[in-house]
Amino acid sequence: MSRCEDRTSDILLYIDNALTGQKLEDFRAHLAVCSNCREHLEEELALSSLLREARPLYLAPRALRARVAAAATEQDSGFSPASDRSRKTRMQNLTRWSRDVIQPAFSWKPLAVMTLVLVLGLVFIPGAVERVRATNYVEAATEIHRSYLDGALPLQCRSHSPEVVTAWFAGKTPFHFQLPASQFVPNGKAVYWLTGARLVSYKGSPAALVAYETPSEKISLLVASSKSAIVAGGEEVRSGGLTFHYRSGTNSEVITWTNHGLAYALVASLVGSPQHSCLVCHQNMADQNLVEH
Amino acid sequence: MGVTFPPEKRLFLSQVLDEVLDGLYGYAMVLSRDRTEAEDLVQETCVRAVQAIESLQPASNVKSWLFTILRNIWLNQLRQRRAAPKIVELDVDESTAELAVETSKDPHALYVSKVEREQVREAIQQLSKGFREIIVLREYGELSYQEIANVLGCPAGTVMSRLGRARSKLRSLLSDSLRTPDRRAKGGAE
Numbered sequence: 001m002s003r004c005e006d007r008t009s010d011i012l013l014y015i016d017n018a019l020t021g022q023k024l025e026d027f028r029a030h031l032a033v034c035s036n037c038r039e040h041l042e043e044e045l046a047l048s049s050l051l052r053e054a055r056p057l058y059l060a061p062r063a064l065r066a067r068v069a070a071a072a073t074e075q076d077s078g079f080s081p082a083s084d085r086s087r088k089t090r091m092q093n094l095t096r097w098s099r100d101v102i103q104p105a106f107s108w109k110p111l112a113v114m115t116l117v118l119v120l121g122l123v124f125i126p127g128a129v130e131r132v133r134a135t136n137y138v139e140a141a142t143e144i145h146r147s148y149l150d151g152a153l154p155l156q157c158r159s160h161s162p163e164v165v166t167a168w169f170a171g172k173t174p175f176h177f178q179l180p181a182s183q184f185v186p187n188g189k190a191v192y193w194l195t196g197a198r199l200v201s202y203k204g205s206p207a208a209l210v211a212y213e214t215p216s217e218k219i220s221l222l223v224a225s226s227k228s229a230i231v232a233g234g235e236e237v238r239s240g241g242l243t244f245h246y247r248s249g250t251n252s253e254v255i256t257w258t259n260h261g262l263a264y265a266l267v268a269s270l271v272g273s274p275q276h277s278c279l280v281c282h283q284n285m286a287d288q289n290l291v292e293h
Numbered sequence: 294m295g296v297t298f299p300p301e302k303r304l305f306l307s308q309v310l311d312e313v314l315d316g317l318y319g320y321a322m323v324l325s326r327d328r329t330e331a332e333d334l335v336q337e338t339c340v341r342a343v344q345a346i347e348s349l350q351p352a353s354n355v356k357s358w359l360f361t362i363l364r365n366i367w368l369n370q371l372r373q374r375r376a377a378p379k380i381v382e383l384d385v386d387e388s389t390a391e392l393a394v395e396t397s398k399d400p401h402a403l404y405v406s407k408v409e410r411e412q413v414r415e416a417i418q419q420l421s422k423g424f425r426e427i428i429v430l431r432e433y434g435e436l437s438y439q440e441i442a443n444v445l446g447c448p449a450g451t452v453m454s455r456l457g458r459a460r461s462k463l464r465s466l467l468s469d470s471l472r473t474p475d476r477r478a479k480g481g482a483e
Contacts, residue, residue, distance in 0.1 A: 008457035009450075047464050051432045060318035060435075064332045068314060068339045072307045143304065152305055156312070181481040201307040 011044050015232040040161050066174070070204035137202075137229040138247060138254050141265030144200050144209060145252060148220050149269070155196035155211055165197045165210065172199055173206045175225050177262055192219065203228040219268040229263035231256040306346045309355045311337055316434040317363055323417065323429045324367045324428035338363040357440035360430065364444055424459035431456055 010027045013019040019027055031037055060068075115276070147153045157168040162179035177193070195211045200222070207224040234245040234256070246255040252269040310317075318339060321331035341362050349358065417425055430441045439457075442449040 012453065012460075018372045043464055044460065047460055047467065048432075050409060051413060051463075054410040056315040056319060056433060057410070057414060057417070057429065058315065058319040058322045058331075060314045060335065061328075061332065064318065064335060065311075065314055066439060067308055067336055069307065071336060071339045072303065072310060072343050111465075134409060147304060153308060199311055201304075201311060206311070220348075 007040070011037065011041050014041070015044055046234065062171075062174075066205060069201045069206060072201065072204070080270060137222075137224070137231060137263055137265055138234075138256060139268050140202055141220075141254055141256070142199065143254055144202075144222055145220045145269075146265035148209065148211065149218060153198060153200065156198040158196040160194050162194055168197060169208055172209055173223075175223075175262060177208065177223055197248040217268055219266060222267070224263050225237055226258050226261050226263040229258075229265075231258045231263050231265075302346050302349070303343065306342060306355065310359070313356055313359060314436070317359060319433045320360060320426075320429055321363060321367070323425050324364070326418070334363055334366055337366050341366070354440060354443070357436060357443045360434060360436065360440075360444045406480070412467060412469075416463055419466055420459060420462055423455060424462055427456050428459050428463060429451065 005029065007027070007030065010019060010023070014024070014027055031041065037106040081267075090205050144153065157165055159165055166177075166179045192212045192214045194220075195213050197208060197210045199206050200209045201207065202222070202224045205225065205228060207222060210223065211220040212221065231245055234247040234254075237244045242257050242259055244255050244257045246253065252267055255266045314335070317335050318331055321334040321338075322328070340361060342359055345362075347440050349355070382455060417428055420428065426445070427441060430436045430444060431438075436444065438449045438452045441452045441456075445452065
């Protein structure tokens with residue numbers, strides 16, 4: 001074995017950017033004088049490039065992905081009393097939320113959120129058209145939003161472009177949906193913007209989590225098939241032929257609606273004054289006449 | 294650094310499973326060389342992981358833990374059969390193997406990508422089991438050297454040296470596909 005054969009590990013670490021400090025300096029110095037190792041490095045880089053281009057080598061079949069998600073969910077409900085308890089607690093919280101709603105009108109007022117709700121509600125173009133009842137959608141959306149805020153659900157696709165995010169979801173969810181091509185911009189000033197997306201699991205099936213931000217807040221939108229997500233309850237607001245249901249809690253607020261077989265849940269933990277009215281939110285929007293209380 | 298669990302461990306596990314599923318399936322394919330067996334392996338891994346997630350320590354590395362579970366299930370099955378794994382010709386039909394296809398590429402790029410992927414898969418299948426395993430864990434499971442060491446139950450140094458030899462062999466097998474002529478192909482490897 002030649003002396004340079006001992007450099008194989010260094011070459012691999014160098015390719016992975018895992019060679020640091022004095023070892024990195026030593027390796028660079030060696031490369032400068034050793035054509036053999038430079039050639040070896042080029043070969044390894046070419047191989048790495050070829051292997052990367054072949055990713056993923058195998059793609060898990062969609063049916064397997066669905067079964068795995070289902071197995072996780074079924075086990076979750078069947079094997080953990082603690083989980084059942086926490087679920088009951090969360091349901092009690094939701095009940096308390098409903099009782100505690102004291103705002104007689106549409107109390108989720110910030111312009112950004114209402115704008116987002118209406119734009120998404122009116123412009124989404126879903127493909128599936130089915131409607132089956134299910135439960136706990138608000139609860140799941142709130143939980144997922146909290147995990148997203150905590151950093152436990154990092155975005156898998158980061159982009160401000162609705163087209164990029166729409167394309168990223170293609171084939172990843174059992175339903176097709178399309179983000180609005182551009183956001184609604186009243187008075188030419190963006191009040192929210194898209195930041196990215198990721199896949200999450202809801203009742204054993206892949207669901208879409210789309211992330212938005214305002215200057216002061218992170219907002220998440222959970223999209224699932226309405227086969228498994230029921231949208232009901234809370235205070236109802238009709239707009240553009242859709243019925244929006246909103247619930248206001250102490251830390252977060254949720255608006256849900258269905259459209260063309262998909263269930264949407266928009267969640268935010270808003271701060272600031274809730275003293276605005278719907279017309280304040282919509283005074284500059286062409287759709288203000290669409291809102292009915 | 295390990296992964297810190299959020300309050301809902303299972304939700305987190307569900308997300309990790311979703312992220313590493315292609316890698317797990319690829320590893321299962323390399324071990325079993327059979328699509329049905331690979332699917333069963335992955336599904337069984339999921340079930341075992343969900344059952345055990347509550348007892349997993351917060352600092353544990355969930356990703357390498359999942360690969361370890363899959364490998365242990367496979368080894369147990371091998372022991373139970375008391376026979377060598379059956380060798381099944383791999384289905385390289387892209388439509389049935391559900392290979393990833395980047396639709397944004399032009400047709401020529403798509404064709405080149407498809408051909409290269411098939412060549413890589415064939416080359417990997419020609420490697421010995423140990424080499425095959427380590428290449429797939431590193432390049433397609435995207436595990437770190439230490440994570441691979443955890444899965445295989447060997448020192449990280451052994452992983453490095455074995456990976457170096459596996460890559461050398463792979464370069465030989467793929468020398469036609471690599472732009473750089475493989476000088477090591479002349480002398481052979483492994």
